[in-house]
Amino acid sequence: MMKKTVISVVVPVYNEEAVIHESYSRLKGVMEGLDEPYEVIFVNDGSRDATPVIIRDICKSDPTVRLIDFARNFGHQTAITAGMDYASGDAVVVIDADLQDPPEVIPEMIATWREGFDVVYGQRAQRKGETLFKRFTSAAFYRILQKLTDVEIPVDTGDFRLIDRKVCDALKRVKERNRYVRGIISWLGFRQTGVEFVREKRFAGETKYPLKKMLRFAFDAITSFSYKPLKVATYIGSTVSLGGFAYLLVVLYLKLFTTATVTGWASMMAVTLFFNGVVLMMLGIIGEYIGRIYDEAKGRPLYVVREEVNFARAETPAKA
Ligand code: UDP
Numbered sequence: 001m002m003k004k005t006v007i008s009v010v011v012p013v014y015n016e017e018a019v020i021h022e023s024y025s026r027l028k029g030v031m032e033g034l035d036e037p038y039e040v041i042f043v044n045d046g047s048r049d050a051t052p053v054i055i056r057d058i059c060k061s062d063p064t065v066r067l068i069d070f071a072r073n074f075g076h077q078t079a080i081t082a083g084m085d086y087a088s089g090d091a092v093v094v095i096d097a098d099l100q101d102p103p104e105v106i107p108e109m110i111a112t113w114r115e116g117f118d119v120v121y122g123q124r125a126q127r128k129g130e131t132l133f134k135r136f137t138s139a140a141f142y143r144i145l146q147k148l149t150d151v152e153i154p155v156d157t158g159d160f161r162l163i164d165r166k167v168c169d170a171l172k173r174v175k176e177r178n179r180y181v182r183g184i185i186s187w188l189g190f191r192q193t194g195v196e197f198v199r200e201k202r203f204a205g206e207t208k209y210p211l212k213k214m215l216r217f218a219f220d221a222i223t224s225f226s227y228k229p230l231k232v233a234t235y236i237g238s239t240v241s242l243g244g245f246a247y248l249l250v251v252l253y254l255k256l257f258t259t260a261t262v263t264g265w266a267s268m269m270a271v272t273l274f275f276n277g278v279v280l281m282m283l284g285i286i287g288e289y290i291g292r293i294y295d296e297a298k299g300r301p302l303y304v305v306r307e308e309v310n311f312a313r314a315e316t317p318a319k320a
């Protein structure tokens with residue numbers, strides 16, 4: 001009889017054919033050294049390259065490797081969620097496939113977990129091989145998010161982390177769409193701590209987070225954890241109407257009590273254009289929230305799975 005899985009490793013993959021083999025062998029090396037029953041769950045997020053073929057091949061020779069094959073690309077955060085839904089370990093580790101998160105940090109995470117922590121997140125002490133632009137926007141993003149929200153989300157941490165079974169089960173009850181998983185985990189509470197690591201450069205291939213996806217990700221994070229952008233309209237609105245009222249008094253005074261002509265086609269245009277811009281932008285922000293409410297209201301499943309490989313239910317009798 002197989003022993004109960006202790007550690008589940010979840011790896012989301014999207015068009016990662018260039019890194020899968022290396023990623024698998026480095027993970028394997030680390031996990032074998034631990035002497036604990038484990039499983040590695042690859043979640044194929046609708047790759048268009050040979051990624052699923054390679055993983056299916058690995059699954060044939062290695063029963064500890066499993067594959068969840070999505071019907072299409074549902075996004076990184078959803079892939080992580082699916083991996084956690086399927087994981088059967090007492091602890092679940094989420095790691096990127098591109099080896100930016102070094103698997104060698106996992107034993108340290110496990111040791112910290114054994115000390116009694118429920119969430120052990122990897123904190124990036126240094127980022128290698130990423131563009132200045134990415135480093136800057138990323139650092140700014142984490143700090144803005146921290147200002148906007150009351151939930152304490154540690155800065156400079158990605159999804160590379162270990163979570164306890166308790167946390168994983170709690171997370172399963174959070175059904176929201178447009179997920180920002182690391183934020184939800186912070187929101188859950190439990191005993192959390194970080195281990196520092198150096199974020200390496202991508203082993204091969206290109207980032208699967210182009211600017212558009214990054215922006216969407218940032219919006220998801222902010223809208224899931226803060227209403228403050230909505231309040232901006234109130235602040236700008238009240239400031240502007242106060243200022244406008246003061247100026248009205250000035251203009252009235254000039255008109256009624258002096259002979260000065262009030263000029264100003266140019267200034268009027270500038271003010272009109274500027275504030276129309278502000279109004280439209282605020283409408284856009286409200287739209288972002290409404291769109292997300294709409295997504296929730298539809299209540300569609302978070303993801304659709306085309307195929308599961310190596311999930312022999314009999315292997316995990318402890319689950320029953
Ligand atoms: N990923 C995914 N679905 C996506 C985009 C990315 O599953 O739609 C995976 C990707 O294969 C990788 C991880 O998420 O394992 C992180 O992506 P990436 O390394 O491209 O992001 P970056 O490190 O550049 O922020």
Ligand code: MG
Pocket residue numbers: 096098100202207
């Ligand atoms: Mg990466």
